[in-house]
Amino acid sequence: MKRSRTTTAALCVALLLTAVTTGAAVASGPHDGLPQGPPPREAAALTGSAKLYRSAGDDITFTFDAHLAAEHDDNPLEATGTFAFSHYLDGGGARAKATVDCLLTGGDVAVVSGVITDSDLPGAEGRRVGVTVHDLGRHDRLGYSWAATGSPVEGGEPPKCVGSAPFEKVRKGSGDFTVVPWRPRL
Structure with missing residues (x-):
């Protein structure tokens, strides 16, 4: 039982770290030259x-x-x-x-x-x-x-x-x- 709690906790920490790392990468800006948001309105x-x-x-x-x-x-x-x-x-x-x-x-x-x-x-x-x-x-x-x-x-x-x-x-x-x-x- 103790082993399964440790395994579950380690798995949760790993998933949490993966989510945080992925979120930081996505939030850091556009990738592969893809624009973000709508283009500016013409003048x-x-x-x-x-x-x-x-x-x-x-x-x-x-x-x-x-x-x-x-x-x-x-x-x-x-x-x-x-x-x-x-x-x-x-x-x-x-x-x-x-x-x-x-x-x-x-x-x-x-x-x-x-x-x-x-x-x-x-x-x-x-x-x-x-x-x-x-x-x-x-x-x-x-x-x-x-x-x-x-x-x-x-x-x-x-x-x-x-x-x-x-x-x-x-x-x-x-x-x-x-x-x-x-x-x-x-």
């Missing part, structure tokens, strides 16, 4: 696609995929991504795609600018444009720099991260924009 973003409302029936579409990574939280000029827009009416119009060069967001408003890299509008490539989006759920609004400066080919270029007030309405049921607010370390 800012503007995504989504929608058509604008025009009573004359214009076919106007804007699409955004703009992001500011968490590690660039202090510099909106490090934003990446693209945005595209098109405007057609009665068989005429144009489309353009731009590479993002700046993204600023605050609350539910985003301002993104970029340089046109692809367009069927002669002379538009290489020109900067800016767009402002107000994320209002199903009633988003949008404005663009060329409302004040004229066509990207004819007008002056805005500086980085400059758009216009979001005066246009998104066509009901056509899509939705999403703004991730920027929360810089000040």
Whole structure:
């Protein structure tokens, strides 16, 4: 009987030491390069696609995929991504795609600018444009720099991260924009 108590006690001590050692190894940090916890939230973003409302029936579409990574939280000029827009009416119009060069967001408003890299509008490539989006759920609004400066080919270029007030309405049921607010370390 005494031998079995000693054996049981020794076994319990061995199990306890194994549990403590294993727990300490697990608690010491990630192993084999595996990350722990969720990745950091990106610093800012503007995504989504929608058509604008025009009573004359214009076919106007804007699409955004703009992001500011968490590690660039202090510099909106490090934003990446693209945005595209098109405007057609009665068989005429144009489309353009731009590479993002700046993204600023605050609350539910985003301002993104970029340089046109692809367009069927002669002379538009290489020109900067800016767009402002107000994320209002199903009633988003949008404005663009060329409302004040004229066509990207004819007008002056805005500086980085400059758009216009979001005066246009998104066509009901056509899509939705999403703004991730920027929360810089000040």
